[in-house]
Amino acid sequence: MTRIAEIKPILARVGIRNQLLVKVTTEDGTVGWGESGLSAREEAVAATLEQFAGFLVGQDSRQIGRIWQETYRSQYFEGGRVFTAAMSAIDIALYDILGKRLGVPVHQLLGGKQRDVIPTFASCTAQSRQEAFDQTRQLVAAGWDCVRTVPSYFDGGTIYEPRKSLAQTADELIAMRAEFGRELVLGIDFHHRLSIAETASFCNMLPPGTLDFLEEPIRDETPEAYRTLRTMTDIPFAVGEEFASKWQAGPYLEQGLTQYMRLDICNIGGFTEAMKVAGWSERHYIDLMPHNPLGPVCTAATVHMSAAVPNFSWLETRQSPVEALGFHDPVLFPQQVRMEGPVYIVPDTPGLGVSVDEDAIAAAGAPVHVEPPHLRRPDGSVTNW
Secondary structure, X not given: OOEEEEEEEEEEEEOOEEEEEEEEEEOOOXXXXXXXXXXXXXXXXXXHHHHHHHHHOOOEXXXXXXXXXXXXXXXXXXXXXXXXXXXXXXXXXXXXXXXXXXXXXXHHHOOOOOOXXXXXXEEOOOOXXXXXXXXXXXXXXXXXXXXXXXXXXXXXXXXXOHHHHHHHHHHHHHHHHHHHOOOOEEEEEOOOOOOHHHHHHHHHOOOOOOOOEEEOOOOOOOHHHHHHHHOOOOOOEEEOOOOOOHHHHHHHHHOOOOOEEOOOOOOOOHHHHHHHHHHHHHHXXXXXXXXXXXXXXXXXXXXXXXXXXXXXOOEEOOOOXXXXXXXXXXXXXXXXXXXXXXXXXXXXXXXXXXXXXXXXXXXXXXXXXXXXXXXXXXXXXXXXX
């Protein structure tokens, strides 16, 4: 039978972080796996999943679009990241089930693959200039042609002073461009820590051509802020990992406020919503640069989506040689998407192509809550992490 029999959230400790996996089982025993992207607030998503299960158990698992609409519209208040993170996990799991039932990979359900491999960008997370250069050399030698770096921190990462950090970061980026030349695609992620003025000042410190993309310099709540910033620099923006719906993405696409769409399939609403945003992005000649900071289920879902769209640049990976995060533990996930150098190989196995060893996850012990850093400025005020 195709009816949903169970929706089970599984909070697991994997590597240095927790992952909220979702196991959806149909009445004939077919299992689909999904993953929520709302890191560090997994318990809130798990509670929402249990409430969704109250009206989804017994429904036809094949009616994926209808289920998306009912979960979104089953409460008075619209959307929100907790809701859409839960919806994402269910949606991904239902696609996994449908692919397994039909004997085809998920990308075939999305129109078929348009590429055989998925290029990735790697993150250079060093906190010193020497280490940043060493990591970038290692990545370039391993075949990466796109590298993202991070701004300089102070006081062990608990205090962040933008003005002091920006000057040091700009000098480092100028030196990196000189060292690695024009062929390397170079970006930086500010994790929405800046103001408009601080971002503009930083961009003015950089000679033309230093950066290929500037990721999330400010938060996304106010598209008008990005519209103002867009008039103050010509560096391409990479925005979208915070988006929880197509409606949130809309102004950034319609008004030219991002040049790379950083949607996260585990936050925006799963395949159902992500493919709509991908099509909307294609209309505006904006390539996807998907956010992918989680585990094998998120990676597999994003690889299938990335294979099926025409407008694609790079997929974020946290499996490069310079990051030992443990998010893709082969003991916990015996089957997962294969990586060769800087690319993921698009799988042709039915469904997502991921398996989960629940006994191994249980044996790993109960997860411990991981609270994100709470950054402060030198005057004691709170700033974004």
